[in-house]
Amino acid sequence: MAVNKCCFKNEENKKPKPFDITGIDILNSIINGLIPGLYHFRCHCKEVPVQINSIDEIELIVPESKIQYLFKSKSGWIKSMGYQEKEFSEFVDMLLQKTKEAYLYGNYYKENYNNFGFKINLNISIPGKNEKIGKTYNVTTNYMIFPNKKLKMNTPLGGWQ
Numbered sequence: 001m002a003v004n005k006c007c008f009k010n011e012e013n014k015k016p017k018p019f020d021i022t023g024i025d026i027l028n029s030i031i032n033g034l035i036p037g038l039y040h041f042r043c044h045c046k047e048v049p050v051q052i053n054s055i056d057e058i059e060l061i062v063p064e065s066k067i068q069y070l071f072k073s074k075s076g077w078i079k080s081m082g083y084q085e086k087e088f089s090e091f092v093d094m095l096l097q098k099t100k101e102a103y104l105y106g107n108y109y110k111e112n113y114n115n116f117g118f119k120i121n122l123n124i125s126i127p128g129k130n131e132k133i134g135k136t137y138n139v140t141t142n143y144m145i146f147p148n149k150k151l152k153m154n155t156p157l158g159g160w161q
Contacts, residue, residue: 010049011106013110014106014108014109014110014120015110015118016113016118017113052104052149054104055101055104057149058100058103058104058149058150058151059148059149059150059151060096060099060100060143060150060151060152060153061146061150061151061152061153062096062153063152063153066153066154066155066156067092067156069156070092070156070157071088074156074157075088077139077157078091080132081126081129081132081135081137082128082129082130082131082133082135083129083130084130087129091129092156094126095124095126095141095157098124098125098126099122099124099141099143099151101124102122102123102124102141103120103122103143103151107122107123107124108120108121108122108123109121109123111142116144117144117145118144118145119142119143119144119145119154120142120143120144120145121140121141121142121158122140122141122142122143123139123140124138124139124140124141125137125138125139126138126139137160138160139157139158139159139160140157140158140159140160141153141155141156141157141158142154142155142158
């Protein structure tokens with residue numbers, strides 16, 4: 001499902017809720033130039049069925065500062081999953097791939113929706129490495145949904161599931 005060119009799974013809590021006009025005075029709103037739309041006043045968004053057929057269609061916007069933050073603040077987490085410092089770039093590549101998979105399969109939930117956009121938490125499973133092989137670590141990562149199948153990273157690792 002695409003809303004204003006942003007792609008969402010067509011399920012509850014995975015896309016914006018339609019604007020509820022039951023609690024407003026429609027006549028006064030129209031007189032004041034506030035015409036109720038699909039999601040808010042003056043909204044021009046439309047819901048259009050769309051399908052993401054491949055992980056390759058999803059583009060991640062990953063600011064370098066977020067990766068620096070990951071290594072500075074979360075290196076203990078990464079090491080606790082069995083990844084050594086020399087394997088951190090491999091860890092990032094795998095994290096980004098798992099993020100795309102989670103988005104493709106709708107394994108996310110809405111964190112909040114405001115004037116900045118629709119922020120989601122994605123649930124991902126990270127396989128252990130080295131001495132932690134065989135273990136799986138279920139974590140969340142946080143992104144903002146952008147138009148045209150793009151996600152912008154907010155938090156690379158946000159917590160345990």
